[in-house]
Amino acid sequence: MPPPHSPQSTPSVLFATPECAPLVKTGGLGDVSGALPAALVAEGIDARILLPGYVAVLEACEGAREVGSFEILGHSARLLESRLADGVPLLVLDIPKLYARRGTPYQADDGEDWEDNALRFGVFSKVAALLGTSESPLEWRPGVVHCNDWPLGLAPLYLHFAPGPKAASVITIHNLAFQGIFPWHHLDPLAIPEESRGMEGLEFHDRASFLKAGLMYADAITTVSPTYAREIQTEELGFGLDGVLRHRAERLHGVLNGIDTALWNPMADPHLVSRYGMLTLERKVANKRVLRKRFELGGSEELPLLAAVSRITHQKGIDVLAEAMPQLTALPAQVAVVGRGEREMVAMLRAAQAKNPANVGFIVAFDEPLAHLVEAGADVFLMPSRFEPCGMNQMYSQRYGTPPVAHATGGLVDTIVDDDGVRPDATGFLIPEAAADALVVGARRAVTAYRDARRWKALQTRGMTRDFGWGPAAREYARIYRAITPTS
Secondary structure, three states: OOOOOOHHHOOOEEEEOOOEOOOEOOOHHHHHHHHHHHHHHHOOOOEEEEEEOOHHHHHHOOOOEEEEEEEEOOEEEEEEEEEOOOOOEEEEEEOHHHHOOOOOOOEOOOOOEOOOHHHHHHHHHHHHHHOOEOOOOOOOOOOEEEEEOHHHOHHHHHHHHOOOOEOEEEEEEOOOOOOOEEOHHHHHHHOOOHHHOOOOOOEEOOEEEHHHHHHHHOOEEEEOOHHHHHHOOOOOOOOOOHHHHHHOHHHEEEOOOOOOOOOOOOOOOOOOOOOOOHHHHHHHHHHHHHHHHHOOOOOOOOOOEEEEEOOEOOOOOHHHHHHHHHHHHOOOOEEEEEEOEOHHHHHHHHHHHHHOOOOEEEEEOOOHHHHHHHHHHOOEEEEOOOOOOOOOHHHHHHHOOOOEEEEOOHHHHHHOOEOOOOOOOOOEEEEOOOOHHHHHHHHHHHHHHHOOHHHHHHHHHHHHHOOOOOHHHHHHHHHHHHHHOOOO
C-alpha cells in the first residue's frame, strides 16, 4: 500500500475548463489550464482535461478518436479523445450546435455575449459531473472533478445531487468578478433540482448564479493566491459573495498560480530578437531598441521604458495609467502599452498617445509574440490593477529582468518583494493604492533605482532567480484532492 502522501495515493482528476492554452485562451484561465494539468501529471497524477468542442479546438484535434456518445439534456453529444502537445490527455465535448462557433468561448465576434451561454455552460457542467459518476460513458473514472470559474459552476451542484458513487468536486475562482448570473428562465432546460433553487443554493438577488452554485456545493474551493483568498471574504472585493465565502471559509484555499517557465524563458524565447540570461543582461537592450521602433517612440534609448501588457479594463487600472501618463513621461520616461478591451479605456490611451506620440506608444492587439517582446524590451513593467486574483505578468516580468511596479493587492503582494530600501531580497515596487499619484510615486522609485546601474542589476537578478514554476501549486492541489476523497 502506498504511503499516504505519495502520488499513487492521489485520486485521478478531470480538469474541466472553458479554455485551455494554446488551443483557446482569453486570459489567465487559459494559461492555467494549459499548465497546471501538465504539472499534476508530472507529480504522478492521472489528470485529464475536459474542453468544449469549439471550432479552434476541433481543428487542432483533427483525427481525435471518439470514445463515447450519449444524450445529455436533450442534446446529442460525442466525446473525443486527443492529447495536448505536452502529452496531457484531452477530452473534447462535441456538440456542434452549442460550441462549434467562431468568436471567443463567451462572445460572438461583435463582442456581445452568446445569448445561450447559460445553456452552453450548463450542459458542459452536466457532462463534467456525469463523467464523475457511475453513469459515465467512459471506463475511466476520476476521483475528483476540478471545475474552473463560473462556466463550470453547476458541476458541483449536479454531482452533489447525483445518486450513487461519485467524484468529489473542487471549484477554482480565477476572478470573482465574473459570476455567470442569469434570469431563472435561462436555466429551464438544465434540470436544476428544485431544492437547490433557494438562498442556500444558486439564488442570487432573484436570479441564478452559476458561480454561487459551485461555491455552495463544491467539496473544496480554491482561488489563485493566498492574499486573494482573504480579500474575497471582504465586502470590498467579495462582489456580493463574501458572505458565502466566509460561511465556507474552512473549505477555501489560496493556491498561488505558477507560470510556464519553459515558455517564458528569456534564454530560449523565440519571440525575442536577442536572448539573454542573468549573466548576459547587456543583451536585453537589443529587444528594447526593436520594441521602441515597433511603438514608434522617439528620443534617446537611455530613457527608461515603462510598459504594460493588459486587458484594457477598469479592473486593470488602465484609467489610472492614462491619468498618470503626463507625470510618467515627465520623470522622464517613455510608456508603451499593448492590449485590447473596453472602448472608453482604449480611447483614453489613444488620447494620451496623441498628446505625446514621441513618448507614449499604444497598440490595440492581443499579440502573444509582442507580449514576450514587451516583457524583454521594457525596463519596468506597470500593473496598477484595482484587484488582481493572481496575475502572471508580474512573474513573467521578474523572470525577464523587468522589475514590476504594481498595486499591493491579491497575487501581486504574494509574488513581488517591495524595494523599500531595506529588504535585501527586493524584486519590484509595490504601491499602496490604484491611483495615479501612487503609480507616479512607484514609477519614480523604479526610475531612481534604474539610474543606479549596480542597484538595478541586483534587482533584476533577484527577480530572475525566483522559482515561479507550477510544482508547488501542483503539490498543494494534490494535498487538497486527497483531503476531499475517501480513502479505500
